[in-house]
Amino acid sequence: MNDRFAAIPVFVAVVECESFSAAAERLGITKSAVSKRITQLERSLGVQLLQRTTRSLSLTEAGEQYFVYARNACAVAQEGEDAVTRLQGQPQGCLRISVPMVFGRLHIAPLIPRFLAAYPAVEINMMMDDQLVDLVEGGYDLAIRIGRLADSSLIARRIAPCNSVLCAAPSYLTRCGTPKDLDQLTKHNCLFYSYFRGGSEWQFDGPAGAVRFQPKGNYQVNNSEALREALIAGLGICQMPTFIVGDDIAQGRLLELMPDYRLPEHAIYAVYPQRKYLPAKVSAFVDFLLAQLGGERPYWDTADR
Known part of the structure; x- marks a missing residue:
């Protein structure tokens, strides 16, 4: 029974990531460990949950039904974890962040050592990529987005202007x-x-x-x-x-050039999935970014850097 429960988040990650290798990267385990957990889950349930080929992965009818309950179970467990860590007050746990490649390298990465020194119970897993990622499917706690935001269920905090x-x-x-x-x-x-x-x-x-x-x-x-x-x-x-x-x-x-032709004004945002309890590690990181980068005239727009 314990193995079956332990396999639930693995199964959810495989379905959301649509591959064993992507799920393994998200969970921080090997691809073979993911495959073993899924096989054990199917054996314990007595049904096949996934149709596997060399090029694709799809849910069986039983898998579709089980996924609804498994995803809800993971969401409830996440809420419980958020509530407990919120009560403890001290930011802790793994913080998964998605940031644009260049902005992340120039302005986020240099801040990470200072943040981790201030919050030693937090671990950071940061992905730098200019492609827009799905925070929920990717298992991210937080992302940095630049430009006008599309309507979504994400919560957005404005960090700084982007001129x-x-x-x-x-x-x-x-x-x-x-x-x-x-x-x-x-x-x-x-x-x-x-x-x-x-x-x-x-x-x-x-x-x-x-x-x-x-x-x-x-x-x-x-x-x-x-x-x-x-x-x-x-x-x-x-x-x-x-x-x-x-x-x-x-x-x-x-x-x-051409100062009479102004370019559109954009902004830099921290965005995160809506949760009943915002984890302390997320709120601490957002507050840290606001303290370091926030304001209507960020340091990169001043001549005396």
Whole structure:
């Protein structure tokens, strides 16, 4: 019976992750251990819960029925764990976080040692990825999201503004000229980020109101630090968040262009699944981020970093 109960969260993770290997990564165990737990669960129940092939995984009819109860059982157990840790007051346990690659590396990762020193009972498992992940299916406690948030059941706490600028290196502008408006910008090599959820168009609030611009150039990439390197090297013009290029602007390595054409204002958020009891480890981390990064003028937007 104990083995059967222990296998329930493993079964739920396999179904939500749609693979044994992804479930193993989420749970922090080996793929073979996941497979063994599922086999033991099916043997103890006397039914097959999953149809397995080399390329796919699907629930049997019995598996679909069992999954409803198993998922509810895990949710209730999680609520109980949240309630107990809340009563204890001291943040503890494993905190699973999803953060954007570049923002995470530049501004979250340097803070982790300080947070863990302040809360030694907490362990952090941080995934850095620019792809949007499902917090519930991925088993994450918290994510950092940048930009306008889609309507969802997630709770969002605004951490800081996310300002962007149109910029280029002095070497590029010396070679190709400095655009003053959108007509002149069409003649320039525009670089762009290929994972941008708003699409490839650039949006501006210009002298005549909101306008859209379709950038054209010889380089697009799914990593903002790669774009920054190309900008510094003088390859072209790009719109970039100041949390990446703020220091480059301050030091003159990059120059802000077309100030009359403002880019949309976005924000940086901490988002987490709605829970009856918010775990102390989550609230502590969010409060820590607000203390370190919060405010209408974050440190990367100041010249005296």
